[in-house]
Amino acid sequence: MNKVNLFSICTFDGKALYKEIVMATEEFSDILCIGKGGYGSVYKAQLPSGDVVAVKRLHNMPEMASHKNFLNEIRALTEIKHRNIVKLFGFCSNSQHSFLVYEYLERGSLAKIFSIEEEAKELDWRKRLKIIKGIAHALSYMHHDCSPAIVHRDISSNNILLDPEYEAHISDFGTSKFLKNDSSNWSSLAGTYGYVAPEYAYTVKVTEKCDVYSFGVLTMEVMKGKHPGDLIAYLMSSSPEEIELKDLLDQRLRYPNEEIENILASVLKLARACLHVDPQSRPTMLFISRLLSTGPSSV
Numbered sequence: 001m002n003k004v005n006l007f008s009i010c011t012f013d014g015k016a017l018y019k020e021i022v023m024a025t026e027e028f029s030d031i032l033c034i035g036k037g038g039y040g041s042v043y044k045a046q047l048p049s050g051d052v053v054a055v056k057r058l059h060n061m062p063e064m065a066s067h068k069n070f071l072n073e074i075r076a077l078t079e080i081k082h083r084n085i086v087k088l089f090g091f092c093s094n095s096q097h098s099f100l101v102y103e104y105l106e107r108g109s110l111a112k113i114f115s116i117e118e119e120a121k122e123l124d125w126r127k128r129l130k131i132i133k134g135i136a137h138a139l140s141y142m143h144h145d146c147s148p149a150i151v152h153r154d155i156s157s158n159n160i161l162l163d164p165e166y167e168a169h170i171s172d173f174g175t176s177k178f179l180k181n182d183s184s185n186w187s188s189l190a191g192t193y194g195y196v197a198p199e200y201a202y203t204v205k206v207t208e209k210c211d212v213y214s215f216g217v218l219t220m221e222v223m224k225g226k227h228p229g230d231l232i233a234y235l236m237s238s239s240p241e242e243i244e245l246k247d248l249l250d251q252r253l254r255y256p257n258e259e260i261e262n263i264l265a266s267v268l269k270l271a272r273a274c275l276h277v278d279p280q281s282r283p284t285m286l287f288i289s290r291l292l293s294t295g296p297s298s299v
Contacts, residue, residue, distance in 0.1 A: 018092050020047050021055055021101065028057050028097075035109065037158070039069045039174050044104060053089060057099040069174035070098055076173035080146055084138035086161060086171040105169055107162035114157065114225050121252055125260045127166045128222045132267060133292045134168035135160060139215060140289035143208040149179045151206050155214035156192040157221055177206050194227055199279055209279035215288070216274025219267060225250030235272055243268075267292070 024045035025032050035042040040056040047053065058070055070093065077088035087103040110131070113119045123131075135155070142150040152159075152170065159172040197213035199205075220228040220235070228235075231248060245265055246255065256264060270291065276282050 017090060017101070018094075021045055021092070021099065022097070024048075025055055025057075035112075035158075037172055037174075040099075052104045054102045054104045055099050056102065057097060070100075072176055073100060073173045075178070076150055076176045080142065080150065082138050082141045084134040084168055084170060085141075086169045102171070105161040105163050107164065107166070109158050110160040110162065110168075110222070111157035113162065114221075117252060120225050120250065123166070123225075124253065125256045125264065129260075129263060129267065130166060131160070131162070131168040132219050132222055133289075135170065135215065135218065136285060136289045136292050138168075138170045139211055140285040143211070143284070144286045148181070149208060151177045151179060151208055152211050152214075153177060153206065154192055154195075155211055155218055156195045157218060157227070158192065160218070179206065179208075194229070197279065198277055207279060208285065209282050212274050212282045212285060212288075213279075215285065216271045216282075219271040219274070220248065223249055223264065223268060223271075225252060232275060235268075236275055236277075240269070 022028075024047055025043040028041070028043060032043045032045070033041050034044050034054070037056070040058045043055045043057065045053050045055050070091075074088070074091055077086070081087075086105070089101045089103065091100045092098070107113065113123060139152070139155070142152065150173075152173065153175045154172060155170070159170060161169045161171050163169065195214040195217045197210045200210070217228065217232065220231065224231065228248075235243065235248070245261065245268070248268055249255070249264070255261075270283070270288060273281075273283050274288070
């Protein structure tokens with residue numbers, strides 16, 4: 001894809017791109033819809049140039065909520081650039097439509113892949129470790145290299161997209177939050193059920209540790225091939241000696257060799273630390289990212 005040319009269209013010739021998007025999606029036909037999220041539907045669009053892009057069109061929501069999510073996503077994705085974060089090419093908002101134009105990642109979401117047995121089996125243990133590492137790097141970048149720090153607040157398998165090389169890309173920044181230095185980071189509840197940190201039950205203060213918890217859940221999901229559910233309680237209530245690794249792994253894959261088994265055990269130990277009920281006891285994403293890259297069991 002000629003990304004430079006595509007971006008120039010978005011920047012300098014919005015009317016032309018707008019017409020192309022509406023035509024390429026057949027006026028946002030359900031046939032071309034490839035996913036639905038909390039505040040928008042995503043469509044695959046092939047432009048006259050031959051470039052294929054993903055287009056998220058916002059649902060008709062109460063105007064303020066919809067507009068806030070729209071601006072949130074634009075601000076986040078124009079300020080951050082990372083190989084494991086989806087690229088935003090442009091956006092449009094008028095009386096008829098509001099949409100965002102992204103790079104198209106053909107393998108789709110992690111959630112979709114895990115729901116299809118043949119595709120899940122393609123994700124061997126090394127590919128799964130690569131996915132976990134990529135997500136960790138992106139979150140570390142958002143939390144520690146961006147100023148102000150950015151908390152995603154909705155890390156889940158639906159919001160992790162894979163490219164042809166099985167590189168993970170974090171998407172959907174509609175509920176992300178830029179942290180303020182004055183500690184006044186209070187917000188309404190956001191996120192996906194099953195991934196939200198437990199402290200949200202008694203406070204709505206946003207910190208990076210909310211993402212760390214979600215990363216822990218997602219890491220277990222990548223290992224198991226489905227949301228861990230009650231396995232989280234099992235992992236947290238058992239001593240390390242009591243935990244059977246095979247109970248936490250995807251049964252659709254061949255059991256790993258000794259080398260990979262040791263790495264998976266280390267990663268699950270890390271996931272367990274991320275799921276600590278006390279946010280302050282969870283590791284930072286910088287620590288996790290470095291450990292996954294340089295630890296003795298690094299792949």
